[in-house]
Amino acid sequence: MGRRNTNFRLSVLLRKRVAIAIWKLATGSEYRTISHHFGVGRSTVYNCVREFCDAVVMVLLPLHITMPDADKLEELATFFNNRWSAPQCVGAIDGSHIPIIAPEECAPDYYNRKGWHSIVLQAVVDGKGMFWDVCVGYPGSMHDARVLRQ
Template sequence: MPEFIKLPEGDALREVLQGFQMRVRFPQCAGAIDGSHIPIIAPEENHVDYFNCKGWHSVLLQGVVDHQFCFTNIYTGWPGSVHDARVLRNSCVFAMAERGELFPPRQGKINGVQVPIMLLGDPAYPMRSRRVKGYTDTGNLTEQQRYFNERHSKARVTVECAFGRLKGRWRCLGKRLDVDISTVPTIISACCTVHNVCEKHGEAYEGPAQAILQDNRIAEGGAQDAAEPTRVREALTEFFLHPTLIHIRNFI
């Protein structure tokens, strides 16, 4: 697993940044992060903890995905009742980001605002300068904010597609895993590893039309967004609406 699932560095990081820039024109994006429920047979002990908001038992898989639907980081084993944000806070990705070690400190500038290399997440996750989410739609979004959300969604959908391809390839992850709960994380990790092998070698993929289990999430309440990540998102918002008029430099 360490050979095939690892956060990009050096030339690999530049390739991912360029990949998101070319495919969806989202600068400084090093990946998308999300969580997915893996169905399991109710364990004998603490089975209530594994009962998720959809009405079935599951284990959570948190994944970071690059522009080619490959996992660059996974974290799994938490019971299905746990919120995505709590799983994130206990993961190495969160710890590394808080220490400033997730990606190199190289930053681009948009109209004077420092824009770091970042991951894109959905509303379930807290806002950080290196983890940017879309604007909350309260019915009063501006044209610029709606357009930012569209661009953000196009880039972030890569992780949803990766989960769909993962479950389409390994059907055991789309139905209830009938194994001891202690073995579940190993099976999930093995499937993610071989998924990357398949993707990197161009293995043909033929999956079901609806391989992704849709997860309805309610974002946890928390503190207001810090000024720095808010400025980063606002700078990107302006850039997406007027890319030819915005001064942008120093991107990898």
């Protein structure tokens, strides 16, 4: 997450970049509000949040989530086939809309195709219903395929 000074501007200190990201994640404030609060541009706030989240995933993901080895995948596929009659399958993915009260800012973004405001929850489970991955928080208007790509 560190940056270098250039001839045109000084870099934002790492401590400040982390503070910006934590502030955004903790409060959900708009980028504009955070940029005024910390005295940086909106794009800097966006970059701080994205880089912080990428760093957290890069460091913590290998510690807490591991891909099953070939034997375990075969065992999962056998279980899935026996239980659900789905050959060569080791998991299932689906999404759901969680109803919310529309935020004052960007309310149309949260208006889903079903006609109400929501955030998208997308999850992956194995044949026993154990969660492998959960992604939640995207606006209700976002298409499922785009959430999956993110």
